[in-house]
Amino acid sequence: MINSELIQIANNLFCIKSIEMDNNTYLLVKNGQCIIIDPSFNFESIDHFLTKKNLKLVGIILTHCHYDHSWAVSALEKKYACPIYAHEFDKSTYLKYDCSQWIQKSVPKIKKINWIHEVDLTISDFNLQIVLTPGHTSGSICVNYNNYLFTGDTLFTNGIGRFDFPNSSFHDLKKSLDFIYKKYPPKTLILPGHGDWNNLKFIRKVL
Numbered sequence: 001m002i003n004s005e006l007i008q009i010a011n012n013l014f015c016i017k018s019i020e021m022d023n024n025t026y027l028l029v030k031n032g033q034c035i036i037i038d039p040s041f042n043f044e045s046i047d048h049f050l051t052k053k054n055l056k057l058v059g060i061i062l063t064h065c066h067y068d069h070s071w072a073v074s075a076l077e078k079k080y081a082c083p084i085y086a087h088e089f090d091k092s093t094y095l096k097y098d099c100s101q102w103i104q105k106s107v108p109k110i111k112k113i114n115w116i117h118e119v120d121l122t123i124s125d126f127n128l129q130i131v132l133t134p135g136h137t138s139g140s141i142c143v144n145y146n147n148y149l150f151t152g153d154t155l156f157t158n159g160i161g162r163f164d165f166p167n168s169s170f171h172d173l174k175k176s177l178d179f180i181y182k183k184y185p186p187k188t189l190i191l192p193g194h195g196d197w198n199n200l201k202f203i204r205k206v207l
């Protein structure tokens, strides 16, 4: 069942929106390769996209390990055997606090996650920066690629992430947001885990 919509944001960037919880799956494309940020529930749509465009999946990055961002990882791992990355500080989210109790189902098991720190991460032809931005969860990250910033559930275009989970912290979230506002230029395209995207200048006006 396809319950999603494919949107092209730029020539190297696509989004698959799962309608159910308005989750955004981002697909970065370069030289016939693809990196996915937060597969969400979108296995079928991702699979279709990769096949249709004849792309090689070279990596999956999780902005954090809540089930609505990670559900399709296991199926993609089985089919494409690509590396999966999440921040080491989000192990607690993965192991205990993935929120899957809300739907009374367990997240399909992922065989191997590469637990990473804040790093310049090179995956194939992609040079990315992993920026630890705790608050929504203890190991939430933003992923920077050129002037794109994938913010997961840390920063939305019309608000900030929830901070009422067992491993959330409002204090940390506020620090992370201040860091983003200072570090990234106004033209940076903020690509959140849910809802619309827009540049940082627009978001600062709204928030």
Ligand SMILES: [Zn+2]
Binding pocket: 064, 066, 136, 153
């Ligand atoms: Zn979340």
